[in-house]
Amino acid sequence: MARKTMVIVNPASGNGKTRISWPDIKKNLEAAGLEFDDVFTTCRFEATHFASQALRDGYDTIISVGGDGTLNEVVNGFFADDKMINPEVRLGIIPGGTGGDFIRTLNYPGDYKEACQILGRGEARKIDVGQLHFIDNDGKPTQRYFVNIAGFGMDGAVVERVNRTSKFFGGFLSFLYGTIMALIQFESFQLSLEIDGKLVYEGPATMAAVANGQYFGGSMQIAPQAVLDDGVFEIVLIEGLKKWKLLRCLPSIYKGAHGQFPEVRFMQGTTVRAVSRDRALLDIDGEQPGVLDAEFSLLPGVLNIIC
Structure with missing residues (x-):
């Protein structure tokens, strides 16, 4: 047929x-x-x-x-x-x-x-998909699915800036410029992070990524160990950093080498809950649809992709 x-x-x-x-x-x-x-x-x-x-x-x-x-x-x-x-x-x-x-x-x-x-x-091959429940930009509870990465914090601020300005210079330069400009204005936010029902972090954070894929932000290898069909998220947390240290960390993210910084943590899990009393912007596959609080769930092997 x-x-x-x-x-x-x-x-x-x-x-x-x-x-x-x-x-x-x-x-x-x-x-x-x-x-x-x-x-x-x-x-x-x-x-x-x-x-x-x-x-x-x-x-x-x-x-x-x-x-x-x-x-x-x-x-x-x-x-x-x-x-x-x-x-x-x-x-x-x-x-x-x-x-x-x-x-x-x-x-x-x-x-x-x-x-x-x-x-x-x-x-075709089967890959995992992420499901996300969150608060949209109008303050309403909603849900979306993602195939690559959902993050929050500074990456959400970068995506919001890039998407409301021109992308004339292409992915790398547009996101690099957006990152630098967002970094100048960004302040750490208070985060409570649970993975598979266990509290793993509570304190100031710069950003976190719940990753199915490895790259975001125009070629930053934020989650170098992420695999599309392994049945788990790779969760990357960057704790609250001074701006000068974040600027030092930035080039290493493009190479997937940011694990050298003690404030960077790599974890795995199938469910994630992120709560903040501050306004932390979400980034879902390069779009900025809402803010924390958010819950992430992995749907293993549900999508057939031609590759």
């Missing part, structure tokens, strides 16, 4: 570069032997609606064309009432955004021509 494929395109991703490259992407998909329908997003969260509707209409392969934020929206469309709409659905990726962090862990090409060839072959 032939598969039905829907391609969800965010033309605004990559600061609008995807809109320009889409005609050639389409030709490459067709050359790879794929038959598909396509739809373009025009606003935030529309990719979630398109993915959900496509699954209800019988599509069993969904391809996301865009960046980490677009991919996150598509994956959120795979779920309804706390379960997968179609557990057999396959997710495909054509990179086109600013960060491109998830594909680094996946060892997936950033070039769309190579990506189209992989999609044509159609080989």
Whole structure:
């Protein structure tokens, strides 16, 4: 039985570069032997609606064309009432955004021509997905799913700054500039952190990442030991740091070498609870949808991804 494929395109991703490259992407998909329908997003969260509707209409392969934020929206469309709409659905990726962090862990090409060839072959593997309950920016309890990393603290402040300014200079420079500017203004927040029901930290914090993938922030290797299909989160905590020391720590994060600093802790678990009396911004796959308090849960091996 032939598969039905829907391609969800965010033309605004990559600061609008995807809109320009889409005609050639389409030709490459067709050359790879794929038959598909396509739809373009025009606003935030529309990719979630398109993915959900496509699954209800019988599509069993969904391809996301865009960046980490677009991919996150598509994956959120795979779920309804706390379960997968179609557990057999396959997710495909054509990179086109600013960060491109998830594909680094996946060892997936950033070039769309190579990506189209992989999609044509159609080989898939199962990976874990994170589920997150939190407070949105309007103060309402909500939930989202993530495939890469959900963090809070300074990384949330960086993402908020990057997403409201131009990404013209691409992922690395946009996030590096956003990080430096956020660092200048950022103050540590009080954090209570539980992993698998056990209190592991209480005190001042700079940031924490609950990681399925290894990279965030435009190529920072924040969680070098994270594996997409090992059934656990890699949790990285950076305790409260003076700004000068945080600036010293920053270059090592790009190399995954920040474990040399005693204020950096690496832990593992399947559930995480983070509480703060301060306003700590969340970062979910490169988007800034809300604040702490938050609860994270791992859903092992639920997503089929073509790679």
